[in-house]
Amino acid sequence: MDDSRRLHGLELRYALSVYLAQHGPCLITELIGGLTHQGFDLGAHAPKAVSDALRWEIGRGRVVRVRRGTYDATVWPRSTAHRIFKRVLALRSRARELRPVDLDAYDDAFWESLG
Incomplete structure (x- = not known):
């Protein structure tokens, strides 16, 4: 049985946006790996769901496409x-209850990226 937290819809969009804001330009495979490391599950068709x-x-102006398969967050x-x-953070908290991981470095990097 998989104990990950399944992300979709608004939750997935927000988690991806925050990950990009924290880590800068990323490939889709890096985004999938990063969210999986945080304890989330993106389903069977993860690359399609992420794109x-x-x-x-992108339509909301929070993410830009750098090149094919690579995205970055805007300001x-x-x-x-906030x-x-x-x-x-609430999503991560629920995922942490199922699979503990250290997220402090991610949180600090996010706030530092905002300046």
């Missing part, structure tokens, strides 16, 4: 960043 979620975030208003980050 669909990122396409939505967000502080209130938007709202999204709080939501992702």
